[in-house]
Amino acid sequence: MPLLVMKFGGTSVANIDRIRRAAKRVGVEVAKGYDVIVIVSAMAGRTNELVEWVEDISPLYDAREYDAVVSSGEVVTAGLMALTLQEMDVPARSWQGWQVPVLTTSAHSAARIDEIPTDNINAKFGEGMRVAVVAGFQGLSPEGRITTLGRGGSDTTAVAFAAAFGAERCDIYTDVDGVYTTDPRITDKARKLDRIAFEEMLELASLGAKVLQTRSVELAMRYNVKLRVLSSFEEQSDDAGTLVCAEEEIVESNVVNGIAYSRDEAKMTLISVADRPGIAAAIFMPLSEAGVNVDMIVQNISEEGRTDMTFSCPTNQVKRAEQALQEAKARGEINFHDLVADTNVAKVSAVGIGMRSQSGVAAQMFKTLSDEGINIKVIATSEIKISVLIDRKYMELAVQALHDAFELDKAA
């Protein structure tokens, strides 16, 4: 029988009524003739509660115990979902990560899936079971301990199951009805996309769009798993939501398909760094070792052997970055006059696979911002993305202006 993977996020299973509604959606697909693997998150709020307990006990917690505790929320939902399906006369049973088993690396709290043997679940499908409900977000380490895949990891679980079982599609049910050209809370001109390319989704996800976990999109791209994002709160047609798919499956596309933003970016500048070969490595190695996720990097033109080096990193890593750089200075590895952190910035990005073939996108973006009187502090580009760092107070304005300029309210 053809197979679907359906994933329900925390808000879609937040209480018994919502679990019933989700189970009905599963029942519709079963009635169409699909065998279904359902991946569930913890009921909304549960994981946060567990995380708070752990952090209350121990700020520097043992990640193995953290994983054992926080993975319990998904286990509860999986059992409740299986019971709900059984009550609807749909043959179903639940699996915890270790029962499948979802084999992962030992990197607790950020484990990667190595392998998902399909024989246990397929044997049950062979015996007439129609739905396997699997607790998302979790797996089993080579040492036999429970691992988790990091926050939002249930998306990754879903895509990995779709790849392992050769599912026809992986439907991600969430509290939004698809992927939008930008956040509808910022402009009511935001338009739902029917299709988006993996590469675009990947950029949007890593740029702050919270619809899908970045890693799940990477995985879907690698194994060419058709991903559909749709709402569990609306009646669904067969073409509801947004399909995330390979570029070849998208016939028409705008040059720019999305405007993303992030408030959590800070700008840090090392003023008057003694410039010499290898200075970039001397600066960014200590940051990397301190676990600082550096995003954009700009080096100003060097004058008289000294230069300014600017980079961006998440706001909550500023302290860590400052400490790492001051320590590197104390060790004599780098030399700078001053270190300035600016946390009143935001990152705004334009994303689109059309940029590959069309020039002038960056110029139009800079002109649009300039027309609004918005100063650009840092620029970074990739093949299908242009990101700028601007004053945070202009963020909404910039998103609205760019959305208009690239006519994202109109379909291609």
Add this chain to the structure above:
Amino acid sequence: MPLLVMKFGGTSVANIDRIRRAAKRVGVEVAKGYDVIVIVSAMAGRTNELVEWVEDISPLYDAREYDAVVSSGEVVTAGLMALTLQEMDVPARSWQGWQVPVLTTSAHSAARIDEIPTDNINAKFGEGMRVAVVAGFQGLSPEGRITTLGRGGSDTTAVAFAAAFGAERCDIYTDVDGVYTTDPRITDKARKLDRIAFEEMLELASLGAKVLQTRSVELAMRYNVKLRVLSSFEEQSDDAGTLVCAEEEIVESNVVNGIAYSRDEAKMTLISVADRPGIAAAIFMPLSEAGVNVDMIVQNISEEGRTDMTFSCPTNQVKRAEQALQEAKARGEINFHDLVADTNVAKVSAVGIGMRSQSGVAAQMFKTLSDEGINIKVIATSEIKISVLIDRKYMELAVQALHDAFELDKAA
């Protein structure tokens, strides 16, 4: 190193502060030189919440899914306890039932422990770990699914671990400071016992004293595990609480050591049953098949080939019992004029190993009740116990009068 098992019930781990307090108690034993296996219940209220969700979804739930859901509470506490101990610099880690593994039968929701292999945990003790924190109440079926041992099953887990690992003692930390001669809420003359024999504890547990789960006492008796019941809310000395132990270890004992009561007993009478050989079997087989737990049984003197048959069962099984008996009547297996259920009764029992050697206990019990004007409806006796069914409204009075009559406020 000598080994202790310490079990903490739901109220003793109800929140992070209480988990810290319990961990401190564990730390005291570790400082004395003990390796410790800690068995934890779910945080108070958690299991009830999970059970309610399951019952909301499906009144006739799949016990396998029920077990998967309700066992999650203990998993959370085990991880939190391990983290708390680590934070106190006590080397500790958590185990879920399936990780030990606690091997059980497949009787979901009422599984029995078959075996607890000790090698995994002992290997970690060998590597310097001082505390193994194990999620109580749960195990692994031969089919690889999670089982639970029934409500209160963490007591049984604790005793089974004490037996398997040859622990010096099994300390059960709870919200009362020991086993009392009767419920202190009924008479302030109730006295904490320093020691009580397994057999007495077993009778008291099955008669409604809620301190220990019956099965855990059976198991302790079979493997001669020294059980200590004590409070997690008081500073503890080495001889705190009540030691449940073999009869030989008790030097002095009163004839009667405890007065137990139960409000949850109903009296059922089959009026004018056609008496013939095998009639008792014909009545009680269908009840047994319907899962009715029959306790006391009395058959009146037969007149003209007919008799009255009276038995007691838990109040919430009355409907089931009536249905089973009416169906047996409809099938022609038994014949009776009427079936009368009386749910306004209570069971009061006197328990003591001294009864074995001393006669006249029953007579004194009946006289005491008679002096108070309390009518006895049904009597049942065992070697160390006398139980009577009386009107519920006299229950407190009966307990107080018997406690006085047998001088339970005075130590032997």
